[in-house]
Amino acid sequence: MKTSSPGSLKTDIQDRDLCINCGACTELCPYFKSYKGKIAMIFNCTLGQGKCFAHCPKAEVDLDELSLFFHQKPYDGHPLGHFKSIHVSRAGETMARVLFQNGGTVSSLISCALNNGVIDHAILTDKNGILPEPRLVNTTEDTLHCATSKYLAAPTLGELNKAMQNKLSNIGLVGTPCQMIAAALTRMNPMNQDGFKDPVSLSIGLFCTWALDTRKFMTFISSKMEIRDIKRMDIPPPPAGIAVIEKDREIINIPLEDIRPLILEGCSVCPDMTAEFSDISVGTFEDNPEWNTLIIRTEKGEQLVEDACKKGYLTLSDLPEKSLDHLLSGAGMKKKKAILKAGTEGLMNTLDNSKPAVLRMPESLIKTITK
Amino acid sequence: MSDIKNDAPPIRHLMMGNEAIARGALEAGLRVAAGYPGTPSSEIIETLAKQASKHNLYVEWSVNEKVAMEVAASASFANIRSMCVLKQPGLNVAADFLLHLSGSGTRGGMVIVSADDPGALSSINEGETRPYAKLMEVPLLEPGDFQEAKDMTKWAFELSEKIKNVVILRTVTRLSHASGDIVMGEIPEFTGKVEFRHEGFIIDPMEGAVMSAPVEYKHTLQQQKLAQTVDIFESSPFNIYNGPDKPELLIITSSICSLYCREAVSLLNLEKRVGILKMGTTFPLPPQFMKRHLSLTDRIIFIEEVLPFLEDEVKILCAEMVKDIGIKTFYGKRDKTIPMVGEMNADITLKALADLMGMTYQGAPEDYKKKAQELSFMKTPGREPTFCPGCPHRASFFSIHEALKLDNRHGFVCGDIGCYSMAVLPCGFQSIKTLHAMGSGTGIASGFGQLKRFGMDQPVLSVCGDSTFFHAAMPALANAVHHQSNIVMVILDNSGTAMTGFQPHPGLKTSAEGSDAIGIDIPSVCRAMGAHVTICDPFDLESTKETLLNMMDENKGVNVLVLKQACALSPEKKQKQKYDMTIDESLCQGESCGCGRICTRIFCCPGLIWDKDAGKSKINPVTCAGCGVCASVCPKGAILKKEV
Structure with missing residues (x-):
């Protein structure tokens, strides 16, 4: 994966309005900070390469490389990415009846993971007024506090960077697709730091079609x-x-x-609706707002869902064929539009000496996806 | 500073030009002196303040130059001798009053000492005092050396009393701040009782009302005083010709430039070919005296600083006298023989003279400046102007800069006059984007704050110091509040007029003479004016930044943030460290990703050193002031502070 300078992150990503305020460049150093939904570069940084750039989900994301790292398989352009199974789900009997956005699947899974030692901490997105605010929690109670969608871009990944600085590990992370990409990039240890240990034990991605500019x-x-x-x-x-x-x-x-x-400009070049680089992805189930759509992508995810069902945190059911078709077409459409847009705007597979690409993938795949 | 109080004449004493001026005033029997600090003029009031009790004077640092001139004028109206001291931009501030004062006339001798700073060594302008003399129709004196600085000041009071009008004495940095030998005279004792007489006939100059009306009558009187001045100047000992009877070239000069001329003529061995006419009374020029000397030769060069004042005045005379003195060839500013900006020096003078006299002068080679720059760039470490170690301004601007960047709407700071003007430079993170006169920051901000209606959505900040606040920013604040301008005014209160040497101002409880004074509380003044006021310690970076962000967010009306922390060089702080600072090298990240050495690359306090070999930052125990701020700047907690 190509890594460039903090200066380039400012001029080529933020100044081109591609930044989606995921927070991946914040809490690393004194230079990048998020305030009221916007990332600011406080002082110039003269380094040739920076973690800030390496973690950015809008800067030089080679989807093939990312997929090989995360799924041990090349990127294949499937509308939903690599996955093991798809279901519908809702909070089980163990969970208190509280107000969830939909089926309460995410809160249930995080609570189960926390209570059963799968993770020690969870990084979620809370609210301060209407402003979303990242939060590190350790209990079910605090997890429930963070329930419901925010729709405004949140710098949640800053909390992951902070947790890593504080040497925390065994973290569960919940976030949007771009945040899952940023987290995966972070976990690749792109700057080859000595003694790096992957701090994330569980990642739950949220379906997302766009977020609003705060x-x-x-x-x-x-x-x-x-x-x-x-x-x-x-x-x-x-x-x-x-x-x-x-x-x-x-x-x-x-x-x-x-x-x-x-809507944030950066969302228009995002090819990922269902958070393809996570252990489990969760979204709405359009036929019944009491339930969620659940995509299990990894063994770790599979195991947690199984455990959650066994312990009464989660109830699973089958996703009807028609709904799957609908999901596939929605996710496929977003991917196609994003890749077309990135192509026309010169943000795709750019040449070495030009500005950084937002996305990289084999040209043959681009053709297949945009057909 | 030397000891000017040794008053046993005729002792010779080494004295700074400003001290010589103060001494001259004392020998003239000065009673009241008022001024506002400003380099290169400040030492005059400071010197007099120290003599106040011994010689029975009243000396004050006034709130601004206009008030200083008014305070001095009152003493003159009460028929005692007074002096107003300011740097040239202050003369602009006082100009409104001066126009009326020169029209009303004075009683006791009154002298305005105005200090110019050619080359802007300690200024952001090279404003000229001399055209004011012409504009205000009052006499102008320019001492050419240190003895003259003293003698001319003393004589200026006599002249003022003779013509019953104010006299301007102009000094420049190189005279004010250099030192020379002075032969001192007696200081008279003061006896008697002062009274302002006002019960005479209304237009009686000594017992009537003091005013510039009736204008036509008073203006005519004023011009008669100027005519009287011309007569006096015709025989002034301060106008001196040195040279042959028939010089090939006549230099006309004044002020400290006369020394450069003497040096140049001597170095080129031109004593028998070139004459120097040094003028001490430069406005109004004495025509008969000038005629005698202009008749000596047909080639004339003017050596003066900045504007062609002397040149223009002499050319007018020459035009009037052309029938008698013939046609002249002039060299000076107008024909570009001499530059019209920057300081003069012996080298420029030497080169001009050599050219005109057909000589070759091996002065500094053409590329000297370039070579010197190259050498200094290569052989010396870069030393940009910066704030002192422990300076509150560095901390203040660090927070201001961060808040503006976080806010992310291209906000900016309208600057003002003080040490903090340096925030146009990297030491203040280049936060200041407009910089003009005293108080102008808030005035300009007040205007910017109204541009929202035309779609401007940038936050507008202004900064001003505590002394500047009283000097000229209060009217600007009143204007902003009254018109509901949307601005944040940051008052950088470092407890004194720090830049010019800690002169007191109305916010402090001491006066220039060191006696008790009433200190006016700045936050209370701002609140009374209707602004929302918050006080922060600029060393608390986090709360300063938060407060600023909230203020910028509010998006309506005037918010005032008072950042209160005494100057690091203030008498109460100097050489007292609050914290003992150390660096935990195991935590210091140096240049690596995650820090990029923000402490020595961005914050850049001279108390911090970058150890290239170790790749770590270090505390310089000699320069560190122990303010503790860098501990909050370090992202890794590597800078440790321990209370002393």
Whole structure:
């Protein structure tokens, strides 16, 4: 994987509006920090190569190399990536009845992993007002606090960098597809650090089609209501076409067309809807909001799901054929669009002496995917 | 500073030009002196303040130069001798009052000492005092050496009393700050009781009302005073010709440039061919005296600094006298023989003279400057101007810079005049983006804060020091609050007029003379003006940054952040370390990814050293002031602080 300088991360990724505020370049050094949904380079850094660049999911991600590292198989462009099995799932009897976004699968899996020593810590995304905020938790109670989707880009990977600095290990990580890519890149030890130990024991990826630019969203929403009055936000699956904002005694529906201009530019070149580089991926189940779609990708994932079912944390069921087709076409469409866009914008397989590529993959695969 | 109080004449004493001016004022029987600190003028008031009780003077550091001039004028109105001391930009500040003062006239001798800084050695301008004399229609004196600095100052009071108007004495950095031999005179005793007489006929100059109206009458009177001055200047001993009866070339010069001329003429052995006319009374020029000397030759060169003031005045006279003195050939600024910017020196003078006299002068070679730069670049470590070790400004700008970057909306800082002006440079992380006059930072910010209506969405910050706050930033703050300008004003309160040497200001509880004064609380003033005020310790980087971010977020009205921490060189702090600083080398990451030596590459306190061989940072125990801030800068906790 090609690694370049912190300066290039600023000029070629952030200044080209590709940054999605995943946090992978933060908490490494005094130079990159996230504030209110935006990464800032505080001072210039003169190093030729930096972890910040190496961890960035928008800078020189060679999907083949990443797939070989994570799945021990080359990248094949399948809409859902490499996986073992697909199910629908929801929280089991062991879990308290709390308000989940959908079936509560992620909270259940993390609780099970924490309670059974699969992981010692979990890095999740909490909220501070409407701002998402990374959080390191050790208990089921704190895990439940972080439930529900955020829709705003969160610098969660900064918390992983911080945990690594503090020499924590056996960490469970929950995040969006780009965050899973960044985490996988981090776990590859791209700068060949001595004594590096993979700190992540479990990764749970969340389905994602896009995230909103925090600042654009705050400007947009503050013209409609007091931000501090917002309790919760949800974007129900299609064909709803709305964002639902819950206030104390009021529910406000905002048409998705109004929200779309607030989507992060970087999301448009993301080929991964289902978090292909994770042990387990979880998303909505469009037929029944009480359940989640669950993709098991690794042996580790398989084992945890099995354990969670046995111990009553999780209930599994089959994903109907029709829903799988729907999922495949949705994920395939996102991949195709992203790769086409990256191609036209010159962000794909760029030449050695030009600006860094966002993505790299064999040309033959590009043809197959964009057919 | 030498001892100017030794008052037994005719003792010779080595004295700084500024001390000579102070001594001259004492010998003239000065009673009241007021000024505002500014290099190269500050030592005059400082010297006088030390003599205040012994010689029964009142000396003050005023809030600004305009008020200083008003304070000095009041003493003159009460018929005692007074002096106002300022650097040239301060004359601009006081110019409004000066226009009216020169119109109203004075009673007791009143002298304005204005110090120019050609070449801007300690300034961000090379403003000129001399055109003010012409603009305000008052006499101008320019001492050419140290003895003259003293003698001319003393005489300036007599002149002022004779013509009943204020007199400007102009000094420059090289006169103010260099030292020379002075023969001292007596200092008179003060007896009597002071009274401001105002019950006479309204336009009576000594007993009426003091004002510039009725304008036509007073203006005519003022011009008569100037005519009277011309007569006096015709026989002034401060205008001196040295040279042959028929020189091939006449140098006309004034101020410290006269020394460069003497040096150049002597080095080129031109004493028998070139004459030097050194003018001490440069406005208004005495025509008859000038005529005698302009008649000596047809070739004239002007050696003066910055603007062609003397050159233009002489050319006017020459035009008027052309029938009598004939046509002249002039060399100077207008024909580019002499540069119109920067300091003069003997070398420029030598070269100009040699060229005009058809001689070859082997001065510094053409590429000397380039070679010197190359050598110094190669052989010496880079030493950019920077804040002192332990300076609160470095910490303040570190937080300001970080907050602006985090905020990420291309915010900027409108700068002001003080040590912190250096924040245009890397030592202040290049945070300051506009830099003009005293108080201008907040004034400019007040305007920027209104541009939101035209789509400007950048946060606007201003900085100003505590002394600058009282000097000129208060009106700007009032303006910003009144018009609901959206700005953050950061007051860098380091407890004194630090840049010029810790002169007190209205925020402090001592006066120039060291006696008790009422200290005005800056946060209370800002609150009373209607700003939201927060006080932080700039050494607490985290809370300073957080406060700034919140203030920038608020997006309405004026927020004031007072960053209070005394200057590292302040008398109460100097050589007292709060912390003993050490570096745990096992934790120091040096240049590797994760740090990139932020302490010695970015923060750059002179108390930190980069040990290239070890690849580690070190504390320089000689320069470290023990402020402890770098411990918060180090990302790995390698810099340790232990309370002393």
